[in-house]
Amino acid sequence: MSASPLHVALLALPEAAVSTLAGLFDVLRAPGRPGGLPGAGDRAGAPPAFRVEVVGEAAGPLALASGVPFPVQRAVDDVESCDIVIVPSVFVTGAGWATGRYPGLVRWLRRMHERGALLCSACSGIFLLAETGLYDGKDATVHFGYAREFAAAHPSVRIHPQRVLVVSGAREELVSSGASNTWHDLALYLIARFVGATEAQEVARRYALQWHQDGLAPYITFEGRTDHGDAEIAAAQRWLAEHFSVANPVEAMIRRSKLAERTFKRRFTAATGLTPIDYVQRLRVEDAKRRLERTDAPVDEVSWRVGYEDAAFFRRLFKRTTGMAPGAYRRRFSIPEFARR
Incomplete structure (x- = not known):
């Protein structure tokens, strides 16, 4: 000094x-x-x-x-x-x-x-x-x-x-x-x-x-890009926002679209900056964050609710995405008992 x-x-x-x-x-x-x-x-x-x-x-x-x-x-x-x-x-x-x-x-x-x-x-x-x-x-x-x-x-x-x-x-x-x-x-x-x-x-x-x-x-709250101007992909994003927890959501999106699988994936990645599966994972993790913040549901149940039967995989994905394990995230961001009404 x-x-x-x-x-x-x-x-x-x-x-x-x-x-x-x-x-x-x-x-x-x-x-x-x-x-x-x-x-x-x-x-x-x-x-x-x-x-x-x-x-x-x-x-x-x-x-x-x-x-x-x-x-x-x-x-x-x-x-x-x-x-x-x-x-x-x-x-x-x-x-x-x-x-x-x-x-x-x-x-x-x-x-x-x-x-x-x-x-x-x-x-x-x-x-x-x-x-x-x-x-x-x-x-x-x-x-x-x-x-x-x-x-x-x-x-x-x-x-x-x-x-x-x-x-x-x-x-x-x-x-x-x-x-x-x-x-x-x-x-x-x-x-x-x-x-x-x-x-x-x-x-x-x-x-x-x-x-x-x-x-x-x-x-950081995940918000997928919507300013890309690709109407087909925008429609897929709107559907996915409500159905990300279903089994095999990427395959379901492709079936609903008018595009071939390779074309759909290429256009989705170009429009959003994420591959379809990465986009699904971000939506699922974001929903899991809200559930961890606002409920006392066990982590395994949260995993199942957002679309993952394998809770161990969910824990790894959550930590890779947020930098924190689900339990640590809950302790950091859940509303304290004294503030609840």
């Missing part, structure tokens, strides 16, 4: 989520303070690990996406250099992220990178960072709900929405975190990297933060 605090610039935008911005501000100020809590005063003789500052296009109060005003402490034009820049999660409306909206901020981000700063994004903040061009040909993650839109806007970025944290760049200076509260993982990663794993664990304990070690696959 450096003898002097590392300068962290949190970039405030009108589209930013106040929870991410404020959460990062508090958590990154924790290392070097008594009990790992902000606002308690620095330990005697120990400087804080990070000097956290909120920056933006102009200093002063800025209304964020929720309408809540947040104080911007300094304009980016007055920040000549820093150690770490973090773009928080931003709300992307139905119209999508408008590329080119903040050319001055993009230029500033490039300049900070040239001067040695780490560039980090939380969730959808990668939309702004990608405009720098620094992620072209590199890996990143983004909220899985924005993955298709991001891929369409930045096809040269290799996107991994199922991953919690992705570190890229020759200096490991490009860091992105995935969906929503994975900003926790980003903050803990930065603390571990620059202060130490012990301090990161202490902050995690004090704030009751958890590393998302199972990845984000368990959180």
Whole structure:
């Protein structure tokens, strides 16, 4: 760790989520303070690990996406250099992220990178960072709900929405975190990297933060592509949505279609991005997730309900798809007893 605090610039935008911005501000100020809590005063003789500052296009109060005003402490034009820049999660409306909206901020981000700063994004903040061009040909993650839109806007970025944290760049200076509260993982990663794993664990304990070690696959709801324009395949998908648990659903789909088996499978894969059997398995696993969340039915019964007589095969498939065993998934996502009515 450096003898002097590392300068962290949190970039405030009108589209930013106040929870991410404020959460990062508090958590990154924790290392070097008594009990790992902000606002308690620095330990005697120990400087804080990070000097956290909120920056933006102009200093002063800025209304964020929720309408809540947040104080911007300094304009980016007055920040000549820093150690770490973090773009928080931003709300992307139905119209999508408008590329080119903040050319001055993009230029500033490039300049900070040239001067040695780490560039980090939380969730959808990668939309702004990608405009720098620094992620072209590199890996990143983004909220899985924005993955298709991001891929369409930045096809040269290799996107991994199922991953919690992705570190890229020759200096490991490009860091992105995935969906929503994975900003926790980003903050803990930065603390571990620059202060130490012990301090990161202490902050995690004090704030009751958890590393998302199972990845984000368990959180992703499968939705088959329907924007492909193939009417025959769309009809098969609609039928399958209601009949995925029947025996031999792929053969049944083919019989119902007007296509030869080889033609049907080729067109189905081209339209949906999945083979027919993979598509069936994703639908079955998705239904199993809901049953595990909302019922107390044994795993073997859930397996049978979604179309699998071989419960052992179902368990393997479920873990391969979600990253978690069915029992572990139920413990993580079922509604706790105290919240049931």
